[in-house]
Each structure stands twice: as C-alpha cells, then as structure tokens.
Amino acid sequence: MKQIVFATNNKNKLREMREIMEGLYEVLSLEDIGCHEDIVEDADTIEGNAKIKADFVTNKYHVDCFSDDSGLEVEALGGAPGVYSARYAGEHCTYQDNVDKMLAAMKGQTNRRAAFRTCIALNLDGKSYFFEGRCDGHITEEQRGTDGFGYDPIFQPDGYEQTFAELGHEVKNAISHRGKATRKLIAFLKDLG
Numbered sequence: 001m002k003q004i005v006f007a008t009n010n011k012n013k014l015r016e017m018r019e020i021m022e023g024l025y026e027v028l029s030l031e032d033i034g035c036h037e038d039i040v041e042d043a044d045t046i047e048g049n050a051k052i053k054a055d056f057v058t059n060k061y062h063v064d065c066f067s068d069d070s071g072l073e074v075e076a077l078g079g080a081p082g083v084y085s086a087r088y089a090g091e092h093c094t095y096q097d098n099v100d101k102m103l104a105a106m107k108g109q110t111n112r113r114a115a116f117r118t119c120i121a122l123n124l125d126g127k128s129y130f131f132e133g134r135c136d137g138h139i140t141e142e143q144r145g146t147d148g149f150g151y152d153p154i155f156q157p158d159g160y161e162q163t164f165a166e167l168g169h170e171v172k173n174a175i176s177h178r179g180k181a182t183r184k185l186i187a188f189l190k191d192l193g
C-alpha cells in the first residue's frame with residue numbers, strides 16, 4: 001500500500017482522513033514518522049502556512065505529504081482573523097475567547113458576511129499542488145449550538161437557518177470548507193489510481 005503523510009497530530013482530522021483513504025493510501029501522522037518538531041507556521045496566508053508544513057515534512061523526511069490550514073475571513077473586518085483565526089483573542093486563548101472577541105468586534109455591524117476557507121498543500125512525486133474549499137455565510141448576533149469547535153456557534157452558512165454548531169457533523173462535512181477541499185484532494189488522488 002502506498003503511504004502518504006498528513007502533517008497533523010489532530011486525532012479527529014486523522015481518523016476522518018484514514019477512513020476516506022482506506023484501500024488507497026496508508027495515512028501516516030507526524031507522530032508516526034517521528035516528527036516532533038514544532039513547525040513554525042509564520043506565513044501571512046492560509047496557503048502559505050499549509051505549504052510550510054507540507055514542505056517541512058517532505059524536505060526533511062523525503063516523503064509524500066499533505067497538510068491543511070483553515071481560517072475564518074470576515075468582510076467587515078477586512079478579512080480578519082483569516083490566517084490568525086486560532087489565536088485571534090491571544091496566544092493561548094480558548095475557542096470561547098475567540099467567539100466572544102468576534103461577537104464584540106461585530107457588535108452593531110450590519111455587514112456580517114464571512115467565509116471559512118481551507119487550503120490543502122500536497123507534495124507528491126516531486127510536484128506541489130493546492131486544493132481549496134470555501135463556505136460562505138454570516139456571523140450571527142449570538143452564539144447558538146454546542147456541536148463542533150472554533151467559530152462554529154457563530155457561523156451560519158448560506159442556505160441554512162442553523163449555525164455550524166447546530167447543524168451536526170454530517171451536514172457540516174457536506175458543505176464545509178474543509179469537506180470541500182478534502183474531497184478535491186481525494187478525487188485527485190483517486191484519479192491517479
């Protein structure tokens with residue numbers, strides 16, 4: 001079986017990817033290849049950070065690798081927090097801190113348009129590829145729902161009355177930025193056979 005490294009140690013992302021890739025690739029984590037370095041993600045774009053992680057692993061371990069990076073872009077905030085979504089409220093903040101900061105920043109704001117974006121960078125057989133997924137919606141006035149993570153309780157995707165945190169995993173995966181980017185990657189790899 002061909003092997004590919006997914007440059008993450010996030011157990012949920014890994015399990016999901018292993019299920020999808022079953023029979024096609026053996027998906028290895030950073031831990032599986034003994035990569036314990038702290039990879040510094042200091043690019044100022046989502047694409048850049050995805051590429052930093054994939055390139056670090058490919059250059060150091062000489063393996064095929066892909067990596068993902070995501071962020072929330074809010075129109076009224078000029079695209080912020082974007083690549084800084086994880087640490088919007090500070091270096092060691094919680095998901096709730098980020099939600100609170102976003103609701104405060106958007107107080108009284110009438111343009112609430114926002115989009116989640118995911119970029120997957122893939123290094124395969126010496127070539128680099130990118131796959132993007134996007135989900136448009138808006139920032140709600142208040143948080144609703146308990147499913148999911150991050151900004152899910154305050155992001156309502158277009159065409160739905162519920163937030164990501166109310167919609168549940170299955171619906172979210174079908175329409176989310178990460179779901180879309182991942183399906184593009186899978187289709188590409190399946191096409192190669």
Ligand code: IMP
Nearest residue numbers: 068069070071072085086149150151152
């Ligand atoms: P990552 O690159 O996938 O780790 O995402 C970076 C940050 O963006 C996360 O820590 C979250 O704050 C936010 N984020 C990414 N995807 C989602 C999502 O699907 N729902 C809510 N927040 C997300």
